[in-house]
Amino acid sequence: MIHFVGAGSGAPDLITVRGKKYLEEADVIIYAGSLVNPQLLEYAKEGCRVYNSARMTLEEVLDVMRSGEKEGKITVRLHTGDPCLYGAIREQMDVLDEENIAYDSCPGVSSFCGAASALNLEYTLPDVSQSVIITRMAGRTPVPPKESIESFAAHQATMVVFLSTGMLKELSARLIEGGYTEDTPAAIVYKATWEDEKAFVCTVGTLDKTAKENHITKTALMIIGDAVAHNHYERSKLYDPGFTTEFRQGTDTK
Known part of the structure; x- marks a missing residue:
């Protein structure tokens, strides 16, 4: 299995609980070294193989994924922020789809x-x-x-x-x-x-x-x-005393 994981916005404790779990379980980690906080690699277990994709091409990244899959390893592809934004994940997933390699995606804090x-x-x-x-x-x-x-x-x-x-x-x-x-x-x-x-x-x-x-x-x-500038904005209707919702009856404030 390959897990695409959002590393979060920078602080190592802003990775999701699920993302941290995947890092701890991973046998192989491919991380975006130009942007991902290297402190996150401290979650990796002893013996985990770590690759910095900043020095790799798409083809080289895919070769590492294929190799891990053939060996029955768990691979984490660690992207900065949330992988769905400027993560270049679709081009990786399309090849994995073609080769019937299983993967999933774990969101992160953008x-x-x-x-x-x-x-x-x-x-x-x-x-x-x-x-x-x-x-x-x-x-x-x-x-x-x-x-x-x-x-x-x-x-x-x-x-x-x-x-x-x-x-x-x-x-x-x-x-x-x-x-x-x-x-x-x-x-x-x-x-x-x-x-x-x-x-x-x-x-x-x-x-x-x-x-x-x-x-x-x-x-x-x-x-x-x-x-x-956050000046001159209207108050939220959701918390207005006179606004009725599914959970609260509004009151006449006149």
Whole structure:
């Protein structure tokens, strides 16, 4: 069996209970060494074979999986955050499907959740933003034309931008072209939930300046939108005394 496991956003105690159990049982671990906290490998049992996929191709990763399967071993493919976001898991699973190799997926705490915790932020504030757009800038890996930063900016929803720390000047320009103003609240969160986490609140117009002043060049998320400022939002109806739910009868407060 192969377990795809979300390592969480960085802090080793933010892996799920199930994910930790799989790590402890694993005979083989293939981990994304460029992003996964190496402290998680301390959960591995003695004799476990550990591979750093940062130095491997897809074909080499699959060869390790096949070898483990032939030997009847339990293999953990340890991805950063939650594997479903920018984890490149589908291309692995498709080959496993073709070869009838069994696998499952264990979710993890995504770094966009960790970034919110660093700022004590709620992404979905009533009357401010009820949607979160998770995206990235086009780099060596392209982005579909219909998913441009400008087209998403037109919605004025909360936006979380991955994998784009080295392109912040262009990101600001494209956000403004799409509809945000230079003064729209924004934030940069570096290594969310790691011991050396840093978080900076700024604006769309000062993203690049803020990153340069604080020597942030990689491993950061950008959060865009009025939810960052968390001012002037409406109170939740769910906990309003006058709001009736399945579990509670509302009262007339007039």
